Amino acid sequence: MASAVHxxxxxxxxxxxxxxxxxxxxxxxxxxxGLLYLVSITTMFFVGxxxxxxxxxxxxxxxxxxxxxxxxxKMFTMHGIVMVFLFLIPSIPAVLGNxxxxxxxxxxxLAFPKINxxxxxxxxxxxxxxxxxxxxxxxxxxxxxxxxxxTQYSNSAVITAALGVFVSGFSSILTGLNFVVTMHRMRAPxxxxxxxxxxxxxxxxxxxxxxxGTPVIAITIMLVALERLFNIGIFNPxxxxxxxxxxxxxxxxxxxxxxxxxxxxxxxxxxxxxxFSRKRIFGYSFVALASIAIxxxxxxxxxxxxxxxxxxxxxxxxxxxxxxxxxxxSAIKTFNWTATMYKGSVYLHTPMLYAMGFIGLFAIGGVTxxxxxTLGIDVHVHDTYFVVAHFHYIMVGGAVLGYMAGIHFxxxxxxxxxxxxxWGRIAAGTIxxxxxxxxxxxxxxxxxxxxxxxxxxxxEFQILNVFSTAGASILAVGYILPLIYLFWSLRYGNDAxxxxxxxxxxxxxxxxxPPKENFHETPVVTWEAYDYEHMPPIxxxxxxxxx
Amino acid sequence: MGENFPLWPTAAxxxxxxxxALFIYLIAVTGGVTLLVFLLIFIFAxxxxxxxxxxxxxxxxxxxxxxxxxxxxxxxxxxxxWGAAIYFAQATPPKDAMEIFVVGKQWMWKMQHSDGVxxxxxLHVPTDRDIRLTxxxxxxxxxxxxxxxxIKQDVLPGRYTTTWxxxxxxGRYHIFCAEYCGTAHSGMIGEVVVMEPAAYExxxxxxxxxxxxxxxxxxxxxxxxxxxxxxxxAQGRGPNLQGVYGRQQLLDDGRSVLADDNYIxxxxxxxxxxxxxxxxxxxxxxxxxxxxxxVLALISYVKxxxxxxxxxxxxxxxxxxxxxxxxxVQ
Numbered sequence: 001m002a003s004a005v006h007x008x009x010x011x012x013x014x015x016x017x018x019x020x021x022x023x024x025x026x027x028x029x030x031x032x033x034g035l036l037y038l039v040s041i042t043t044m045f046f047v048g049x050x051x052x053x054x055x056x057x058x059x060x061x062x063x064x065x066x067x068x069x070x071x072x073x074k075m076f077t078m079h080g081i082v083m084v085f086l087f088l089i090p091s092i093p094a095v096l097g098n099x100x101x102x103x104x105x106x107x108x109x110l111a112f113p114k115i116n117x118x119x120x121x122x123x124x125x126x127x128x129x130x131x132x133x134x135x136x137x138x139x140x141x142x143x144x145x146x147x148x149x150x151t152q153y154s155n156s157a158v159i160t161a162a163l164g165v166f167v168s169g170f171s172s173i174l175t176g177l178n179f180v181v182t183m184h185r186m187r188a189p190x191x192x193x194x195x196x197x198x199x200x201x202x203x204x205x206x207x208x209x210x211x212x213g214t215p216v217i218a219i220t221i222m223l224v225a226l227e228r229l230f231n232i233g234i235f236n237p238x239x240x241x242x243x244x245x246x247x248x249x250x251x252x253x254x255x256x257x258x259x260x261x262x263x264x265x266x267x268x269x270x271x272x273x274x275x276f277s278r279k280r281i282f283g284y285s286f287v288a289l290a291s292i293a294i295x296x297x298x299x300x301x302x303x304x305x306x307x308x309x310x311x312x313x314x315x316x317x318x319x320x321x322x323x324x325x326x327x328x329x330s331a332i333k334t335f336n337w338t339a340t341m342y343k344g345s346v347y348l349h350t351p352m353l354y355a356m357g358f359i360g361l362f363a364i365g366g367v368t369x370x371x372x373x374t375l376g377i378d379v380h381v382h383d384t385y386f387v388v389a390h391f392h393y394i395m396v397g398g399a400v401l402g403y404m405a406g407i408h409f410x411x412x413x414x415x416x417x418x419x420x421x422x423w424g425r426i427a428a429g430t431i432x433x434x435x436x437x438x439x440x441x442x443x444x445x446x447x448x449x450x451x452x453x454x455x456x457x458x459x460e461f462q463i464l465n466v467f468s469t470a471g472a473s474i475l476a477v478g479y480i481l482p483l484i485y486l487f488w489s490l491r492y493g494n495d496a497x498x499x500x501x502x503x504x505x506x507x508x509x510x511x512x513x514p515p516k517e518n519f520h521e522t523p524v525v526t527w528e529a530y531d532y533e534h535m536p537p538i539x540x541x542x543x544x545x546x547x
Numbered sequence: 548m549g550e551n552f553p554l555w556p557t558a559a560x561x562x563x564x565x566x567x568a569l570f571i572y573l574i575a576v577t578g579g580v581t582l583l584v585f586l587l588i589f590i591f592a593x594x595x596x597x598x599x600x601x602x603x604x605x606x607x608x609x610x611x612x613x614x615x616x617x618x619x620x621x622x623x624x625x626x627x628x629w630g631a632a633i634y635f636a637q638a639t640p641p642k643d644a645m646e647i648f649v650v651g652k653q654w655m656w657k658m659q660h661s662d663g664v665x666x667x668x669x670l671h672v673p674t675d676r677d678i679r680l681t682x683x684x685x686x687x688x689x690x691x692x693x694x695x696x697x698i699k700q701d702v703l704p705g706r707y708t709t710t711w712x713x714x715x716x717x718g719r720y721h722i723f724c725a726e727y728c729g730t731a732h733s734g735m736i737g738e739v740v741v742m743e744p745a746a747y748e749x750x751x752x753x754x755x756x757x758x759x760x761x762x763x764x765x766x767x768x769x770x771x772x773x774x775x776x777x778x779x780x781a782q783g784r785g786p787n788l789q790g791v792y793g794r795q796q797l798l799d800d801g802r803s804v805l806a807d808d809n810y811i812x813x814x815x816x817x818x819x820x821x822x823x824x825x826x827x828x829x830x831x832x833x834x835x836x837x838x839x840x841x842v843l844a845l846i847s848y849v850k851x852x853x854x855x856x857x858x859x860x861x862x863x864x865x866x867x868x869x870x871x872x873x874x875x876v877q
Contacts, residue, residue: 069733140730146726238834242705277595279604316634320627321627331616338587344600359588360581363584370626374627375631375634376632379698380697383690447555447570448556449721455732458721
């Protein structure tokens with residue numbers, strides 16, 4: 001398949017084919033829209049990270065001395081809303097998925113380019129509404145908006161923040177719609193489902209959840225607004241409502257949303273582990289179908305967030321059981337990635353370091369999820385820092401590390417430039433260390449009994465919190481480093497060439513950065529995915545600078 | 548270390564020790580597997596480094612896939628069964644447990660012992676006695692969390708939830724609110740004081756005030772005019788409440804309902820919801836008229852009407868009926 005590399009020198013590409021602000025704001029090119037998302041979500045990531053830093057600083061001491069309790073409550077609320085709805089959910093699908101899915105299947109663009117642009121505008125309106133809500137006083141309900149606190153008791157900017165979530169949800173729905181249609185209708189000749197890269201499979205599974213789940217959160221937010229603005233009794237028992245109804249509706253979306261955040265990362269890991277082990281994936285069809293199984297089963301486990309909420313014990317029993325089932329496909333994936341490294345030829349480039357970090361941290365996040373699925377244990381650790389640690393292992397150790405792996409892996413393709421490898425490795429190590437120091441102590445302090453969302457806490461929890469805060473500072477450095485060297489590489493990085501890692505996949509057969517229409521002629525696929533047997537090894541030296 | 552830097556929570560009940568045992572089992576099993584994954588990644592990364600190894604292409608292995616699907620599933624099922632057993636034991640309080648009522652509100656816990664002692668953010672209990680907590684919130688959702696007993700139960704507005712424990716170690720243990728409830732959520736904390744039975748009795752003698760909750764409830768039953776309709780014969784406009792508690796009640800729409808705490812509370816604040824067969828939906832709501840503590844006292848009284856050592860039936864002295872039209876709903 002090496003013969004498929006047909007572009008050697010490209011002068012015109014998607015970045016320099018048009019100039020001016022209008023050529024970006026009105027673009028329908030999936031690659032440019034991916035970059036619009038990249039800039040927007042990176043901004044939101046650092047906004048959310050700033051809130052996280054304030055939270056960690058407050059928790060350095062047991063007394064609530066840095067922030068007022070209302071301010072603290074707003075900080076963790078906005079940290080959650082920004083990170084979940086404005087960073088994690090769009091992160092990989094909207095940036096890397098947008099950029100790569102059409103190229104990976106040999107298409108010129110997504111099925112609905114204008115709708116793709118509309119998605120970005122909806123995202124921006126949602127993001128601006130959330131920022132407006134921060135400026136006008138912030139919500140203080142937690143990102144979970146639990147009723148009746150959010151509908152009747154909170155005096156904060158609940159409606160504006162929720163409206164932001166509501167609007168950005170439509171962005172997510174439209175992206176999902178675009179991906180599903182694109183993958184069904186626009187695969188190049190020979191690109192059968194069983195030859196599709198696993199990154200596409202996992203984005204397909206994600207898109208299904210986005211399409212089917214997101215409308216439910218939209219409905220739920222509408223109901224919250226009805227009760228808050230017009231006193232229509234839906235959730236508040238004093239008005240004849242039921243507060244648990246909210247939790248069912250909220251988690252019916254928000255649990256599958258966890259899979260919206262993690263599945264695309266899993267796709268990235270499948271691409272990276274194969275490339276840097278120079279091997280085909282171990283058990284392609286099991287990894288692919290595990291994504292679909294996670295997407296389907298993910299819809300049937302929502303009430304495991306409610307084991308102490310006052311739900312029927314028999315409902316708890318069923319949801320506990322189903323939650324254990326959804327653990328199986330995740331375990332399958334973990335074992336398959338590990339087995340892919342077996343008898344490989346392993347390169348420890350930055351994306352691979354992130355991928356190995358992902359597998360380990362996702363394993364910890366996954367098995368601690370089993371603790372929470374175990375009814376008798378969940379009663380004790382529910383709503384403690386154990387849960388906080390667990391989902392950060394999934395959301396940061398998993399989703400963010402996968403995102404970082406992907407950004408580094410495809411940075412040469414997106415920009416045509418190499419990132420500095422040494423700095424990349426240093427940052428990856430820093431993030432891994434900082435992350436574990438931040439969140440591992442939280443498992444312990446959670447089991448000892450520290451509840452989450454506490455502005456002040458009893459003194460015996462302090463030492464573990466000091467570890468956490470120290471770790472968060474290291475983590476912050478680890479995040480700022482890539483921001484600097486990736487910017488640096490735009491100007492000073494070595495030219496990447498079309499395929500600096502000799503990776504398989506159609507996106508590597510075209511120039512870097514790719515031409516506007518991706519491929520000069522529609523590729524015809526005659527090989528399986530991850531056909532590394534027929535690829536040369538990764539070049540030892542980075543390509544020389546041509547400037 | 549130790550007291551100022553605990554890495555493990557105190558266990559002050561047999562239930563807590565059970566949870567710890569399960570927790571240790573999970574750590575051992577999942578920790579082992581996680582360590583194995585870490586180790587394999589490390590070994591593969593070293594052993595198959597590109598400088599030493601050329602890749603050998605492997606398609607996959609169906610038997611291996613089935614093995615590493617079924618073995619985890621089998622292990623998960625042991626977690627599931629053991630966890631469910633603990634959970635069910637926790638969900639069914641022993642019949643003769645000592646009852647304590649807990650009312651949560653932003654941002655404090657109010658406890659009431661059935662013999663009338665009230666406490667705020669403190670709960671005194673004896674060792675080796677089953678303690679059943681019946682809880683309700685006056686406003687938003689709270690969650691009553693006792694780490695030393697490894698129990699937690701959300702406290703909802705509008706209906707009762709219960710949990711229970713049996714302390715086996717005297718001491719002072721934290722009470723935390725675990726469901727975020729607004730400004731002073733982290734200040735909604737208190738302590739359980741577990742005492743030897745003798746010490747507990749002595750403490751109780753010091754604090755007894757206005758009589759048992761049932762007697763407070765009986766007084767209110769008169770004052771609110773409940774006794775006008777709920778008479779202790781068949782002539783009342785409302786059902787005779789003697790012997791009602793804990794029995795199935797036939798409703799006017801043909802369904803039947805267990806007359807438990809939640810049903811009696813509902814019948815006080817929303818009487819039209821489930822009307823007993825043979826009666827008209829004429830009772831006015833008492834929502835906004837009686838506080839959650841008063842509802843609990845009324846329930847205690849109704850409950851006392853069904854216990855064998857029953858108090859003398861209330862006299863039939865007239866009382867002012869509540870003004871239905873003036874009912875405030877908040």
